[in-house]
Amino acid sequence: MATEAAYPGDDPDRLLSNTRELAQRVRKDQRATWFPLLVFALLTFASIPVRRYSGHHLDCLAVPRVCTVYSDAEFVYWPIALVLAYVAIAAFYIRRSRARGVGTRVRPYAIAGIIIAVALTGVALWEVHNPPVHPLGPNGLAYHLASPGAAIGLALLVLAWAERNRALLLLTLAYLAAVLVPITFGWVQPNPPWYVYPAVFQGSVLLLGGIGFALAQRPLRSPAP
Amino acid sequence: MTRHPANGLDDTVHQRVRLGILTIAHQARRVEFSYLRNNLELTAGNLSQHLGVLESAGLITIEKGYAGKRARTWVTLTKAGQTALAEEIAQLKLLISQIERAGTAPG
Numbered sequence: 001m002a003t004e005a006a007y008p009g010d011d012p013d014r015l016l017s018n019t020r021e022l023a024q025r026v027r028k029d030q031r032a033t034w035f036p037l038l039v040f041a042l043l044t045f046a047s048i049p050v051r052r053y054s055g056h057h058l059d060c061l062a063v064p065r066v067c068t069v070y071s072d073a074e075f076v077y078w079p080i081a082l083v084l085a086y087v088a089i090a091a092f093y094i095r096r097s098r099a100r101g102v103g104t105r106v107r108p109y110a111i112a113g114i115i116i117a118v119a120l121t122g123v124a125l126w127e128v129h130n131p132p133v134h135p136l137g138p139n140g141l142a143y144h145l146a147s148p149g150a151a152i153g154l155a156l157l158v159l160a161w162a163e164r165n166r167a168l169l170l171l172t173l174a175y176l177a178a179v180l181v182p183i184t185f186g187w188v189q190p191n192p193p194w195y196v197y198p199a200v201f202q203g204s205v206l207l208l209g210g211i212g213f214a215l216a217q218r219p220l221r222s223p224a225p
Numbered sequence: 226m227t228r229h230p231a232n233g234l235d236d237t238v239h240q241r242v243r244l245g246i247l248t249i250a251h252q253a254r255r256v257e258f259s260y261l262r263n264n265l266e267l268t269a270g271n272l273s274q275h276l277g278v279l280e281s282a283g284l285i286t287i288e289k290g291y292a293g294k295r296a297r298t299w300v301t302l303t304k305a306g307q308t309a310l311a312e313e314i315a316q317l318k319l320l321i322s323q324i325e326r327a328g329t330a331p332g
Contacts, residue, residue, distance in 0.1 A: 012317045012320045012321050012324070013321055015244060016314070016317045016318065016321065018241075018245070019245070019248045019314065022249055022252075022264065023248055023249075023251075023252045025264065026248075026252035026253050026256075027252060098292060100260065101256065101258075101259050101297075102253045102257065102260050103255035
């Protein structure tokens, strides 16, 4: 094998462009974006029966007429599911990194994901007892921000930064828009099938994104040594 | 009289293979010997020589171990290595801009 194949010359322009090319190649080898997206799509779809078959509370304020519907099971399901998901994602990235021989940038993502999940669960619990008075105002936005979907989306922003992945950044922004501006404008009917629509929609965005990244990243995968 | 940017290039880092090693190690944080060998299209002996130069200069650390029964060699960039790489890139950019300016200058 010849050194010249990788480095055609000492010309500064070529050295710099080769440096950029090598950096991009390493970044592509480090990415496994499809895995967290598919994991979160699975968790989102699995949350539908959790919500459907668990008990609900419906708390309404008389003036103004604002109702909050929530399920106790979701407050147990989501924090546990999210923490386990981040552990599984970190384990997957580390295992893949060892097989490929190139380090991973998953640590800040997993740590940020767990912190965001725990923090937003706390905020959501607080909001159950202090519902927003104006659902479409700033308080309403905070209401949607304290949701599992927003926890997933905010952590995905960290992954997009860690992986220097513009495509993931765009997908995450679209996903966060789907979470923060829900098709029901946040006022989900307590009866089925209305409340499942946001979960189906958000899960579908994650699923399609995961499939797209899996297809895009597939040719870049090199066989394990 | 201003110093020419070519004088600011460090021979240890400026060498094209070693610059490639530092670039990959910087992106990867920790990289395995075989990954470097495949991506830089080098022989094991050639790569070892360059790694030795960089390690002696304190720009990388080399860690040997096992993954199951397989012997593995991991390369990590040191703080000095990060600084040296950043300086090299800055000098290269400066050099390119001076060449471009000289090319467009009249006469």
